[in-house]
Amino acid sequence: MLTEHAKVMKALAAAGEIVGRKKLQKMIYIAKKLDFPFYEKFDFHFYGPYSEELTCRIEELCALGFLQEEKEKKSGYVQYRYTLTEAGEQFLRHYDWDMPGLDECMQTMNGQNARFLELVSTILYFEHLSKEEVKEKIAVVKSKQRYTEEEIEEAYAYIEALRSRCNPKARV
Amino acid sequence: MYSGGQLDEEKVFKDPVHRYIHVRDKLIWDLIGTKEFQRLRRIKQLGTTYLTFHGAEHSRFNHSLGVYEIIRRIIDDVFVGRDHWDHSERLLCLCAALLHDLGHGPFSHSFEKVFRLDHEDFTRAIILGDTEVNAALRQVDDDFPRRVAEVIAKTYPNKLVVSLISSQIDADRMDYLLRDAYYTGVSYGYFDMERILRVMRPREDQVVIKRSGMHAVEDYIMSRYQMYWQVYFHPVTRSAEVILTKILHRAKKLYEDGYSFQTKPVHFLSFFAGNVALDDYLALDESIILFYFQQWQEEQDPILRDLCRRFVRRRLFKYTEFHPTNDQMAKLIELTGLFRKAGIDPDYYLVVDSSSDLPYDFYRPGEEGERLPIYLLMPNGELRELSRESVLVDAISGKRRTDHKLYFPADFLEDLSAKRTVKKAILEILKG
Numbered sequence: 001m002l003t004e005h006a007k008v009m010k011a012l013a014a015a016g017e018i019v020g021r022k023k024l025q026k027m028i029y030i031a032k033k034l035d036f037p038f039y040e041k042f043d044f045h046f047y048g049p050y051s052e053e054l055t056c057r058i059e060e061l062c063a064l065g066f067l068q069e070e071k072e073k074k075s076g077y078v079q080y081r082y083t084l085t086e087a088g089e090q091f092l093r094h095y096d097w098d099m100p101g102l103d104e105c106m107q108t109m110n111g112q113n114a115r116f117l118e119l120v121s122t123i124l125y126f127e128h129l130s131k132e133e134v135k136e137k138i139a140v141v142k143s144k145q146r147y148t149e150e151e152i153e154e155a156y157a158y159i160e161a162l163r164s165r166c167n168p169k170a171r172v
Numbered sequence: 173m174y175s176g177g178q179l180d181e182e183k184v185f186k187d188p189v190h191r192y193i194h195v196r197d198k199l200i201w202d203l204i205g206t207k208e209f210q211r212l213r214r215i216k217q218l219g220t221t222y223l224t225f226h227g228a229e230h231s232r233f234n235h236s237l238g239v240y241e242i243i244r245r246i247i248d249d250v251f252v253g254r255d256h257w258d259h260s261e262r263l264l265c266l267c268a269a270l271l272h273d274l275g276h277g278p279f280s281h282s283f284e285k286v287f288r289l290d291h292e293d294f295t296r297a298i299i300l301g302d303t304e305v306n307a308a309l310r311q312v313d314d315d316f317p318r319r320v321a322e323v324i325a326k327t328y329p330n331k332l333v334v335s336l337i338s339s340q341i342d343a344d345r346m347d348y349l350l351r352d353a354y355y356t357g358v359s360y361g362y363f364d365m366e367r368i369l370r371v372m373r374p375r376e377d378q379v380v381i382k383r384s385g386m387h388a389v390e391d392y393i394m395s396r397y398q399m400y401w402q403v404y405f406h407p408v409t410r411s412a413e414v415i416l417t418k419i420l421h422r423a424k425k426l427y428e429d430g431y432s433f434q435t436k437p438v439h440f441l442s443f444f445a446g447n448v449a450l451d452d453y454l455a456l457d458e459s460i461i462l463f464y465f466q467q468w469q470e471e472q473d474p475i476l477r478d479l480c481r482r483f484v485r486r487r488l489f490k491y492t493e494f495h496p497t498n499d500q501m502a503k504l505i506e507l508t509g510l511f512r513k514a515g516i517d518p519d520y521y522l523v524v525d526s527s528s529d530l531p532y533d534f535y536r537p538g539e540e541g542e543r544l545p546i547y548l549l550m551p552n553g554e555l556r557e558l559s560r561e562s563v564l565v566d567a568i569s570g571k572r573r574t575d576h577k578l579y580f581p582a583d584f585l586e587d588l589s590a591k592r593t594v595k596k597a598i599l600e601i602l603k604g
Contacts, residue, residue: 001504001524002496041290044326046377046544055536056528060574064496090498094505126327140329 006095007038008057009066009088014106017083024058024082025050026117027109033124036102036168048122048142058082066091105166112158119147119155131156185237189351193241197263199311200240203270206304207454212236212273214457218352219279220412221403223486225356232273238347243269243336246343246369256374261333264316267309268323268337272344274298274305278458281530282413286420287443296321297450335378340535340546341368341389342379349395352403360398363391373549380547380555389546390564393535397568407577410525411488414579418520419465419479426473435467475520487583492602494524494578503601504578510598514591516584527575535559535569578602 011028018024029049032038040057042049061067066088070081084092109117122142126134138147177198185193195201203209212233221228243265251257275295277283284290298305299321309317322328326338336343346365353361371385381389403409423437427444437444439460442452468480482488494500504524511518537545537559546558559566580602585595 001522002501002526005496005526005528039285039288041284043292046331053528056574057526060526060528060576063574087498091496091501094501137327141327 014103015110023114026121029121101166202308208305223412224408230355239343240270242343278461282417331377363395364388380549383548422476489579490582491577514594523579
């Protein structure tokens, strides 16, 4: 019970700290697309894949005191910083299963910025299309982000590297 | 290019929410007549809510027509001739509005959870596959089905078109709030939709609302908030969902274990195997599901039999508030063990249900670039986010409210004819 909550917390525990809701959303989405067993439903929104279910789950975990959400005012917007609390760590001890490969995956992604992860998650969202079609799609649906050809190639290489390094070995 | 054929005579549907739904386009009329669209008559808009609010028997067919009608009014009565609005997108918008829920299955929330499906994949498959809907759409041109699917998937380049169907103030939400309020009989789902439609204005990427219409939008936001907690997330409805979900889990488990069903789950086989073809999906509707539940009330397996009887006879689980702190989690583990000792399988009879299990999109104004908020168009032409102007919206959009409940079969536990001591211990813990 509450297994899906625990999985999100495992992801946060692995990352240590995640700065930004957008980044958190994209990291979980990418992990899901890499076949880690996250089952939150994602839709395509203005800024890429987004899950209301995940947002609600994070809110619940904050309300329960398992996650700490710190609000930081930036110029023109608010940014949120997430960390696991001691109570959260205690909660996770109720779940003795592991998600092999997740730690490395989350840590690697946490080293990237939200803009890049938005590109990576968008490519994964359209991965049923050919590479050329994905590029065309990005030019249209992400026109304001103005991703360069170089960034897109980098994102493809990044996905490939992630897939070979962070291979989920267990299902929960 | 499709000439945009019009019917010789306008068709109208009588509708309790919008009074009349007007159809002038032949393509819309053709789509309504397809077997895939007619299937929506056999899928209830609110799933198991009818077990709580007995009037809530309306279907996704009603709602889909309603969304179409709202979009038609916005386009034909408000947007036509205005800047930013490309009227050549009219038919695309109408089709996407009509077909936006086409892929919903029976009791889709539980079904999608248990079988790891996404109705949006099926919406796309129906629109793009070998179906009557696809054939109707291709009357426009061969690429038209793809464009309709993209609008519904929110990946269409013209974001204004997408935002009409799916945004924080869209035709989908406006219809379901009014319709669900009407059919459940509650009084808090109402808001002045006519007023909102009149003050909607097209902008490059989304619909915005004239500042003078702010109070109507406040009402709409309040309606969303109230409907979620009073109707969509009603604890009795959740209890029915819990049982429905457990029936599906049990049937799948029995199938995998080679159990010999008296009534074989023929319609479920591809769902159990995880290789659902479109035809299998379309063959399933709520009447079929309820037929199986009716039949399975007499199965040999005691769990499947009991769960089906509970669902059909509305003998639902009771619940208690459960705040899963670490203390409560320890109690939950203890309860799980006691349920086993009492001979009641906790995998089916002890269930934590959380608000995130039925996520509902509250209005969220201040995110870092996730979803576009509602913007007010100020008299000076400036755009201002709604909660910065509305004290009311600011008050409720900043508040987090989460909820967890623990569901259990009180009747089993209160029957002390066997395992008296352990059941008493369980009841003591549940009473807190």
